[in-house]
Amino acid sequence: xxxxxxxxxxxxxxWVAETVRFSDTDMVGHVNNVAFAAYVETGRVAYGMAxxxxxxxxxxxxxxxxxxxxxxxxxxxxYPARLRVGSRLLRLGRTSYTIGTGVFADDxxxxxxxxxxxxxxxxxxxPIGGRAREVMTAALP
Amino acid sequence: xxxxxxxxxxxxxxWVAETVRFSDTDMVGHVNNVAFAAYVETGRVAYGMAxxxxxxxxxxxxxxxxxxxxxxxxxxxxYPARLRVGSRLLRLGRTSYTIGTGVFADDxxxxxxxxxxxxxxxxxxxPIGGRAREVMTAALP
Amino acid sequence: xxxxxxxxxxxxxxWVAETVRFSDTDMVGHVNNVAFAAYVETGRVAYGMAxxxxxxxxxxxxxxxxxxxxxxxxxxxxYPARLRVGSRLLRLGRTSYTIGTGVFADDxxxxxxxxxxxxxxxxxxxPIGGRAREVMTAALP
Amino acid sequence: xxxxxxxxxxxxxxWVAETVRFSDTDMVGHVNNVAFAAYVETGRVAYGMAxxxxxxxxxxxxxxxxxxxxxxxxxxxxYPARLRVGSRLLRLGRTSYTIGTGVFADDxxxxxxxxxxxxxxxxxxxPIGGRAREVMTAALP
Numbered sequence: 001x002x003x004x005x006x007x008x009x010x011x012x013x014x015w016v017a018e019t020v021r022f023s024d025t026d027m028v029g030h031v032n033n034v035a036f037a038a039y040v041e042t043g044r045v046a047y048g049m050a051x052x053x054x055x056x057x058x059x060x061x062x063x064x065x066x067x068x069x070x071x072x073x074x075x076x077x078x079y080p081a082r083l084r085v086g087s088r089l090l091r092l093g094r095t096s097y098t099i100g101t102g103v104f105a106d107d108x109x110x111x112x113x114x115x116x117x118x119x120x121x122x123x124x125x126x127p128i129g130g131r132a133r134e135v136m137t138a139a140l141p
Numbered sequence: 142x143x144x145x146x147x148x149x150x151x152x153x154x155x156w157v158a159e160t161v162r163f164s165d166t167d168m169v170g171h172v173n174n175v176a177f178a179a180y181v182e183t184g185r186v187a188y189g190m191a192x193x194x195x196x197x198x199x200x201x202x203x204x205x206x207x208x209x210x211x212x213x214x215x216x217x218x219x220y221p222a223r224l225r226v227g228s229r230l231l232r233l234g235r236t237s238y239t240i241g242t243g244v245f246a247d248d249x250x251x252x253x254x255x256x257x258x259x260x261x262x263x264x265x266x267x268p269i270g271g272r273a274r275e276v277m278t279a280a281l282p
Numbered sequence: 283x284x285x286x287x288x289x290x291x292x293x294x295x296x297w298v299a300e301t302v303r304f305s306d307t308d309m310v311g312h313v314n315n316v317a318f319a320a321y322v323e324t325g326r327v328a329y330g331m332a333x334x335x336x337x338x339x340x341x342x343x344x345x346x347x348x349x350x351x352x353x354x355x356x357x358x359x360x361y362p363a364r365l366r367v368g369s370r371l372l373r374l375g376r377t378s379y380t381i382g383t384g385v386f387a388d389d390x391x392x393x394x395x396x397x398x399x400x401x402x403x404x405x406x407x408x409p410i411g412g413r414a415r416e417v418m419t420a421a422l423p
Numbered sequence: 424x425x426x427x428x429x430x431x432x433x434x435x436x437x438w439v440a441e442t443v444r445f446s447d448t449d450m451v452g453h454v455n456n457v458a459f460a461a462y463v464e465t466g467r468v469a470y471g472m473a474x475x476x477x478x479x480x481x482x483x484x485x486x487x488x489x490x491x492x493x494x495x496x497x498x499x500x501x502y503p504a505r506l507r508v509g510s511r512l513l514r515l516g517r518t519s520y521t522i523g524t525g526v527f528a529d530d531x532x533x534x535x536x537x538x539x540x541x542x543x544x545x546x547x548x549x550p551i552g553g554r555a556r557e558v559m560t561a562a563l564p
Contacts, residue, residue: 017364018301021324023175025168027220033489034164037460038305045304046362066456071492079168080328082299158505160441163468164461174348178319183444187503207315210353221469223440305457309448309502316446361450 004090004141006100006112007074012086013139014047018103020081031077037069040101040113043085047099048117051089051139055132067096068116075110077103083110089139090114095125097136145231145282147241147253148215153227154280155188159244161222172218178210181242181254184226188240189258192230192280196273208237209257216251218244224251230280231255236266238277286372286423288382288394289356294368295421296329300385302363313359319351322383322395325367329381330399333371333421337414349378350398357392359385365392371421372396377407379418427513427564429523429535430497435509436562437470441526443504454500460492463524463536466508470522471540474512474562478555490519491539498533500526506533512562513537518548520559 004011024035052062077083084104091098101113119126128136145152165176193203218224225245232239242254260267269277286293306317334344359365366386373380383395401408410418427434447458475485500506507527514521524536542549551559 016301017299018303019299019324021300021320022327023167023173023320023323025173026164027166027168027170029168032164032464033492034457034460034464037457037492038303041305041455041457042301042303042362049362065496067496069456069460069492069494069496073488073490073492080324080331158440158442159444160439160465162441162461162465164464173323174351175316175319175323178316178351179444179446182314182316182446183442186445190503206355208355210315210319210351210355212351214347214349214351221465221472305449305455307450308446309450309452311450314446314448 004100006102006114007109009086009102009104009107009109011141012088012102014043014050014087016043016046016085018042018083018085020077020079020083022079025079029078031079033071033073036071036073036103036111036113039083039085039103040071040111040115043087043101044099044113044115047087051135055135063120065118065120066115067118070114072112073110074112075108077105077110081105088141089136090141092128092133092136092140095119095127097128145241147243147255148250150227150243150245150248150250152282153229153243155184155191155228157184157187157226159183159224159226161218161220161224163220166220170219172220174212174214177212177214177244177252177254180224180226180244181212181252181256184228184242185240185254185256188228192276196276204261206259206261207256208259211255213253215253216249218246218251222246229282230277231282233269233274233277233281235268236260238269286382288384288396289391291368291384291386291389291391293423294370294384296325296332296369298325298328298367300324300365300367302359302361302365304361307361311360313361315353315355318353318355318385318393318395321365321367321385322353322393322397325369325383326381326395326397329369333417337417345402347400347402348397349400352396354394355392356394357390359387359392363387370423371418372423374410374415374418374422377401377409379410427523429525429537430532432509432525432527432530432532434564435511435525437466437473437510439466439469439508441465441506441508443500443502443506445502448502452501454502456494456496459494459496459526459534459536462506462508462526463494463534463538466510466524467522467536467538470510474558478558486543488541488543489538490541493537495535496533497535498531500528500533504528511564512559513564515551515556515559515563518542518550520551
């Protein structure tokens with residue numbers, strides 16, 4: 001992943017809009033880090049749903065579990081602000097995949113995140129195969 | 142309800158402990174009002190579950206919907222703090238009931254809340270009858 | 283306030299956009315009531331700031347405290363969704379004012395809220411006078 | 424850090440109690456990952472305040488910024504539950520330090536977290552020296 005710069009808005013494949021809520025701030029006066037976890041989840045899940053809609057028949061039920069989350073805080077955010085959250089696929093494993101996410105005010109990066117997700121079936125982690133693997137491979141950097 | 146003082150900790154029948162989280166604060170420097178909505182929900186739901194465990198056989202599935210929420214802010218809270226949330230039944234209607242909740246630091250009231258809940262079955266609001274009505278009537282002021 | 287229908291989007295004077303976050307949902311499967319408290323705060327504070335920018339010189343520091351919050355839940359919200367939050371002034375008292383807020387998916391009302399705010403100075407509640415009273419009076423229904 | 428097992432409750436030096444709130448759950452039916460970010464912050468900040476009270480004179484104002492947050496999800500949490508959050512110092516740099524945190528139900532680990540914090544003065548990152556370095560060095564594994 002050394003060759004991917006998550007602070008560069010140009011590399012993202014999927015975007016969602018976010019609004020900083022007053023309750024996202026904390027007593028330090030800026031947006032609390034917990035709100036950033038919520039921002040990146042909103043982007044990551046929306047991108048996952050977009051990929052899944054290509055990879056699976058409608059109605060397919062998938063259980064995707066967040067195994068690991070990393071957040072790097074680049075700059076403070078304040079209320080009020082409109083943000084945008086970009087997402088991209090970074091890695092594809094046998095039963096897991098890694099999504100990179102960036103939180104931006106216009107083109108200024110405020111935070112980046114890496115989320116490792118595992119596809120889980122009734123018997124535990126489930127290999128990502130068939131059309132899902134094709135769709136996700138095509139989305140890799 | 143004019144005869145019930147929700148700022149009096151003596152009137153509550155059920156208590157839960159709460160911890161003020163750093164992320165509950167806002168840029169004003171105190172605990173944000175949205176966190177109080179979370180505190181009173183934690184108490185209200187726990188009390189509802191306690192009543193339901195008396196009123197219904199184990200495994201009974203109930204759909205209870207919050208129709209209305211009132212919050213009165215009495216005093217500020219700050220981080221860090223331990224709180225306790227008291228709940229009591231205030232009113233029992235045909236298909237709805239009203240729970241009063243108070244948020245306290247020791248015996249000092251920080252906020253009170255009134256929540257109106259409706260029991261919903263497959264065909265809409267469902268009359269509260271039988272053992273449920275007996276249990277709830279016994280819990281009224 | 284009997285003559286104001288807060289479920290009618292036509293009556294609002296100020297709007298903000300909101301995004302339902304995945305973390306706004308709860309185990310019932312819909313958007314949790316606490317998230318609605320956050321949505322209406324975002325709208326209410328933004329409208330308050332808009333009014334204040336007309337009523338006060340830049341840099342004036344005001345302390346506005348939420349004294350009471352009412353929320354009426356009209357319909358469920360689900361993830362994902364874009365929402366819009368409308369705000370309007372409902373009442374103007376000597377030291378307090380009341381803002382009505384509505385949460386909408388397009389023109390469909392999901393929840394309404396009434397917030398009572400008190401202007402507080404160094405010696406407690408502070409009369410709303412001068413240009414502030416003029417601006418706010420002009421914004422009344 | 425290879426020699427520190429953050430899933431072992433025995434290694435923590437500071438504990439806080441947490442309550443799972445109903446609003447911490449999400450539509451998957453378990454506690455959402457964003458709530459874990461709030462749990463570990465509550466523990467991490469409380470431990471940081473405990474260290475600071477030893478290291479600095481009362482009233483010293485410090486600006487500590489979260490630069491990076493890692494969360495590893497070990498097991499699901501559900502509502503209702505009481506949790507406890509343990510914290511310990513993992514590393515001490517010139518201007519930064521690293522706190523490890525674990526979220527437990529009794530002795531069962533649900534999640535671990537690593538937070539990298541930077542001490543910031545008026546001119547940017549500020550060396551950790553004097554009594555602060557002594558206190559923190561004594562707290563290292």
